[in-house]
Structures are given as C-alpha cells and as structure tokens.
Amino acid sequence: MASGMQAAVPADVVLSVRDLSVSLPVGMERAYAVENISFDLTRGQILCIIGESGSGKSVTANAIMGLLPKAIRIFSGAIHLDGMNIVGLSSDRLRSLRGRVVSMIFQDPLSALNPLMTVGAQIEEVMAAHDVGTPKSRRSRAMELLVEVGLPDPQLMYHQYPFRLSGGQRQRVMIAMALALEPAILIADEPTTALDVTTQAQILQLIRDIQRRKGMSVMFITHDFGVVAEIADSVVVMEKGRCVEQGSAEQVLESPSHLYTRRLIAAVPHLTGKDRIPLEAADGVSILNVESLTKTYRSGSALFGTQRIVPAVNGVTFDLTSGRTLGVVGESGSGKSSLGRLLIKLMECDSGSILFEGRDIAGLSEAEFRSLRPKIQMIFQDPFASLNPRSTVGRILTAGPIARGLPYSEACERARELLSHVGLDSGAFDRYPHEFSGGQRQRIGIARALMFKPKLLIADEAVSALDVSIQAQILKLLDQIQRETGVSMIFITHDLRVASQICDEIAVMHRGQIVESGPPSQIFLDPKSTYTRELVAAIPGEQPGNVPQHEGHAGHHKGGQTS
Known part of the structure; x- marks a missing residue:
C-alpha cells in the first residue's frame, strides 16, 4: 500500500x-x-x-x-x-509526527536523556525542534510539565542534570518530554521494569491519570x-x-x-501468604550475626556549607542461621545494596560488627579477609556488567579457583559440572558473555558464585531485570541449589512478590534502618509498620492482604474503566 x-x-x-x-x-x-x-x-x-x-x-x-x-x-x-x-x-515526514502525533517513553531514562543538558533544556528542545512557541513560552510550558508529572520543586528541577535525579524522577522527566506537544498517542516501552514497587505504582498512576485527563x-x-x-x-x-x-x-x-x-x-510471582518449608539439613547454627552496623556517605564541603550526609545503613541488626534465606526489601535508596556491599566487604563500615561463623570480619583488613572471601560470594544485579566481555565463560569461572591453587583440570571439570547444573549446555564453556541472553548470563553469574562452594550467597537484585518466566526459572534454581548444598542466602530485592517466593525471613529497610522483620506470612498478610503496608499496597496486580487462591491468577483487574 x-x-x-x-x-x-x-x-x-x-x-x-x-x-x-x-x-x-x-x-x-x-x-x-x-x-x-x-x-x-x-x-x-x-x-x-x-x-x-x-x-x-x-x-x-x-x-x-x-x-x-x-x-x-x-x-x-x-x-x-x-x-x-x-x-x-520520508524521514522528514516521520520526524514531524514524532512528539506531535505519537510520543514515546523509553525503558531506560538515563541512557535516553542527554547527560550534558539540564532537564529544562531537554523539555524545551522537544518544542524547539517542532518550532513551537517562543523561548519564554517554552520555558513556561516546561515548568507546567514538571508540575504536571509530579516532580518536587520544579524551579530547582528545571536546572538539574539527569544524573542528579532518582530513577523515578528521571522517568517523570521522560514523561514530561513525551507530553510536551500534547500527542494523541503515547507509547511506553517497559517504563517501570527497573523501578521499586512504590515508584512503579506512582508512575503507573501518573500515566493512567494523564491518559484519563x-x-x-x-x-x-x-x-x-x-x-x-x-x-x-x-x-x-x-x-x-x-x-x-x-x-x-x-x-x-x-x-x-x-x-x-x-x-x-x-x-x-504472587504473595504466597505461606512460610517456606525449611531445609531438612538446616541445623539452626548462626552463620551470620550483624550488630548495629552503620555506614554514612558524606559528599560536598563542610567549609563551604555544601556537605551532604546520608546515613545509608543505620544501626542494622539481624541474625541468619545456616541453610536459610533472609530477604532484604525496600525502595531504591533504602540502603539494601549498601548493606550487601558491607557484608561482602566491598566497602568498610563505620561501626558495628559482622560475625561470620563466629568471627568478626568488620574490622579485618583486605589481606586478613582474603582467605575468607571464597566463603562469601555475590550474585550481581547486572550479569552483563559483572562478566568480563573479553573472557570466555570457562575462563570467567575458573580464573578465581586457579589463582587460589586449584589445578586447571579440576577447575575446568567443576566449571562444566556447574554450567550443566544451572541449565546451560557444555558448549557454553567456550562462548563469550555477549552470546547469551539475560537469563543465561544470570545463570553464569550463579555458577561463578558457586565455584568456591560458598557458605553464604548474597544476591543483589539478581532477578529484577529478567522476564517473569526467566525470573521463575532462576528462583527455582536458587531454591534447588540451596536445598542441595545447604548454602545460606541474603536475597536483596525491591520486588516483594519475589521475596515471598524464596525467603524464610524478610527484613524491610527504610532510610537505612530495618523497620520490620519476620516470616513472609506476617510481613505480607499482617504488616505492623506503616511503611511495610505501603509497600504491600503498591504491588501491581495484588490486593493488599488478599492472597490469590489459585496459581496463574494475575490479580484483580482494575484497568477496565480507564477511558
């Protein structure tokens, strides 16, 4: 045609x-x-x-x-x-339609926004590209849009650069840019995938409100x-x-x-409302005991009055027994990932103790801790960024053990066994990370963490960016590995539905502190903290306090009357 x-x-x-x-x-x-x-x-x-x-x-x-x-x-x-x-x-005709008739909100706002331009300048650029309005009217319209998408302090936000904003704020800027010319059609490509549940709920509500209005x-x-x-x-x-x-x-x-x-x-994943059946091998012995752990970030200058102090981890205390999984949940900025980095000593704490198998590792130097590092391994959020793109999967898996004295042949044999164990074929050993899908790369990350036969696994948002079907496979794999090896886990996530599937205990973090902890049945069905109740209420497709009665029910549809 x-x-x-x-x-x-x-x-x-x-x-x-x-x-x-x-x-x-x-x-x-x-x-x-x-x-x-x-x-x-x-x-x-x-x-x-x-x-x-x-x-x-x-x-x-x-x-x-x-x-x-x-x-x-x-x-x-x-x-x-x-x-x-x-x-x-023609490309010119298509360009005239973009923004004016149809606009798009992209999945990753940080890569879609220009890091060298302020937020206000980027919104105005949309209007200038279509020769709409004067510089003064465009600035006024940009301010209106910042208010419309619910950004705080529009005057300040107008002059900010994207890197200074949170993920949710950057997504709101993208929505403001998409709305600048009042298009008839808005295309939103996975705009909430990497956001925590409360921010996700806010963005979904914002898109729905704008669409109705x-x-x-x-x-x-x-x-x-x-x-x-x-x-x-x-x-x-x-x-x-x-x-x-x-x-x-x-x-x-x-x-x-x-x-x-x-x-x-x-x-x-759904809120199960049921507590996980504990491992038969779990002996109830404490493998990790954390007391009053504190970490404060400082930036700027006290002399010039620009110092910023953020208590990332503020007096955190918990106990993890052998063979069990502790879920750490909360919004972005709650201190979850900082806690994980402290536990594996990727950064030093300010005060407090971390007893691993009865030994306080908090004050150990890197040289003193090196012999214990194989026992505590981490599965990172972004497997592509944490795998060396220039090394084959076999080299990625065997480099660490070989450096610690394991013979090459034994390391290769163990690597091949683990690749098979995590559901990858034998050919994966000689391939490079870019040749795999996101779910497969995460399996490689899990295999690498298991190469040292660790006692403790720290999984930092290990499934947050994966499709739900791949997510389900990885969760099943982690559960299977734990039941076979007895490894203890700390599972850091912003998705409460995922936490309810795999965790024995859940600690809810807010502004660096644990505000509530307990088994999934208590946290999700009878939360004591107001903050926990807000988190549960924000889960898409779930009714707070109402657990789905059968597998495969996607929650209560609320979108049928949006027009």
Whole structure:
C-alpha cells in the first residue's frame, strides 16, 4: 500500500497495525523480528503489549515511531496513524509526527536523556525542534510539565542534570518530554521494569491519570501481567514475533486461550501468604550475626556549607542461621545494596560488627579477609556488567579457583559440572558473555558464585531485570541449589512478590534502618509498620492482604474503566 493512502479504519481507532512484518538480517535465529501482526489502538484506551524478551514488542514500537535501526526494516504491512499509512514515509515526514502525533517513553531514562543538558533544556528542545512557541513560552510550558508529572520543586528541577535525579524522577522527566506537544498517542516501552514497587505504582498512576485527563491513547509495553492487571483495557500477547492472543484485559486475564499466555500468567510471582518449608539439613547454627552496623556517605564541603550526609545503613541488626534465606526489601535508596556491599566487604563500615561463623570480619583488613572471601560470594544485579566481555565463560569461572591453587583440570571439570547444573549446555564453556541472553548470563553469574562452594550467597537484585518466566526459572534454581548444598542466602530485592517466593525471613529497610522483620506470612498478610503496608499496597496486580487462591491468577483487574 502506498504511503499516505487513506484506509478504511474506524473513526475511534487512532492507530491500526495491519499484517506488519519486520525482517531481521540473514543468519539470525529467525527471519522476522515481527511477523504478520495486526492490532488496533482505540481512542482514549490503554493497550498493553506483553511478551518475553525477543518477542518483538519493542521492535513494534520502534517501527511505529520510525526508529528502527538500519540493520532491520519493515518488510510488509501497514501502520495507520489517523487513517494515514506511515510505512514508507520520508524521514522528514516521520520526524514531524514524532512528539506531535505519537510520543514515546523509553525503558531506560538515563541512557535516553542527554547527560550534558539540564532537564529544562531537554523539555524545551522537544518544542524547539517542532518550532513551537517562543523561548519564554517554552520555558513556561516546561515548568507546567514538571508540575504536571509530579516532580518536587520544579524551579530547582528545571536546572538539574539527569544524573542528579532518582530513577523515578528521571522517568517523570521522560514523561514530561513525551507530553510536551500534547500527542494523541503515547507509547511506553517497559517504563517501570527497573523501578521499586512504590515508584512503579506512582508512575503507573501518573500515566493512567494523564491518559484519563487528556483522553490520550496509550500503548504500554511490558513483560509483567501484574502491570497489565493494573492498567490495561485491551491486551496483545506476543511470542517470537507473532501475535498469539489478543482481546480485552478481563478476557485475557480471566480466561486466556493460548498456552503461552497461560504460562506467562502462571509465571507472575504472587504473595504466597505461606512460610517456606525449611531445609531438612538446616541445623539452626548462626552463620551470620550483624550488630548495629552503620555506614554514612558524606559528599560536598563542610567549609563551604555544601556537605551532604546520608546515613545509608543505620544501626542494622539481624541474625541468619545456616541453610536459610533472609530477604532484604525496600525502595531504591533504602540502603539494601549498601548493606550487601558491607557484608561482602566491598566497602568498610563505620561501626558495628559482622560475625561470620563466629568471627568478626568488620574490622579485618583486605589481606586478613582474603582467605575468607571464597566463603562469601555475590550474585550481581547486572550479569552483563559483572562478566568480563573479553573472557570466555570457562575462563570467567575458573580464573578465581586457579589463582587460589586449584589445578586447571579440576577447575575446568567443576566449571562444566556447574554450567550443566544451572541449565546451560557444555558448549557454553567456550562462548563469550555477549552470546547469551539475560537469563543465561544470570545463570553464569550463579555458577561463578558457586565455584568456591560458598557458605553464604548474597544476591543483589539478581532477578529484577529478567522476564517473569526467566525470573521463575532462576528462583527455582536458587531454591534447588540451596536445598542441595545447604548454602545460606541474603536475597536483596525491591520486588516483594519475589521475596515471598524464596525467603524464610524478610527484613524491610527504610532510610537505612530495618523497620520490620519476620516470616513472609506476617510481613505480607499482617504488616505492623506503616511503611511495610505501603509497600504491600503498591504491588501491581495484588490486593493488599488478599492472597490469590489459585496459581496463574494475575490479580484483580482494575484497568477496565480507564477511558
């Protein structure tokens, strides 16, 4: 169909995708990133496109925005914006539509925002690119937008650079930029994936409020059915580039017809309301005892009155027994990751004690602690950043043990055994990290941590960026490893649903302090702290205090009346 040709699209449909196929370069695992997909976005509605990594969700969004990389192209099909087919339009025509007719909120705001420009300048740039308004009116409009998206102190925020903002604040700036020209369609590509539950709830509420107030149409891309239950009017389910199911949110959530949809829904972690069955091998002996642990960050200058003091960890006390898992939950900035780094001595504490197997390691020098380091291992949040891209997986796994005297042949044999144990084939040993998916890289990170046969594993947001189905596999793997080896774990996460699946005890952190601790049944069904109740209430797709009665229920749909 020729670009610009009018199509018979219903008046209430603002975006219509018909038989769209996007081809991949020769030699890829499949011929098309997206193959023969069709769907409609109705005026004033929220359409959620859901699927795992590699399903073609983001490619679909980028095709609509005209932002496909040069290596892939639209092979066939049509994309109608208000009845006009935009496939084949010139880059200048597409540029005139972006921001004015359709806008996009990207997954990672820090990489999408210019680090060298202030927040205000970046919002104004959107308007200047379309020659809208005067410098004075653009500044006024930028201030209005900062207020509209709920950022504190707009006057100060206007002059800030992105690195000075939190993840949630940066996402609000992205939303402000997307709204600058009052577009008819807003595309949100995984805008809440890496955010903690309360910030996620705020961003979802903000998008829903703006959509209602302005009568906008929203295409929301996600891999979490909990989010779908929260905001969607209609749903498109994608698998390996194909649309396998679509319909109203209520229909897809309550009676999914496709096996893949049912599998995605079943993989969504829920608050179980049940305490974990303890390991038979657990002997009740304390492996880690932490008393009054404190760490304060200081920046700026006291002399010039710019000193900033942040108590990251403030008098934290807990006890972890052998073979059990302690979950540490809380929002970004609560001190969770700082606590993890103190426990593995990646930084020194200011005061307090860390008794590991009865020995206080808090005051040990690096040389004194080196012999104990193999016993305490860490699984990092971003496996790609923590794996050396220039080394094969085999070298990554064996380098440490060989440096500590393990013969090369034994180290290789153990590495191959562990790769098999974490569900990777024998060929993984000679491959490089970039050749694996996110879930596979996380398995490599787990295998590396197990090479030393540790007594304590510290998992810092080990599943936060993974698809729910991959997440479920990693959680099952960690549970299996613990039951086989008896290793103790500290599981740091901002996702309370995940914590309820794998933890024996949960400690809730807020502003550097543990405000509440106890078994999952108490923390999630009968929380004592106001802060804990707020965290539980913010979980997408869950009713506070109401535990789903059967596997695969994605929570109570609240998004059906958003228009």
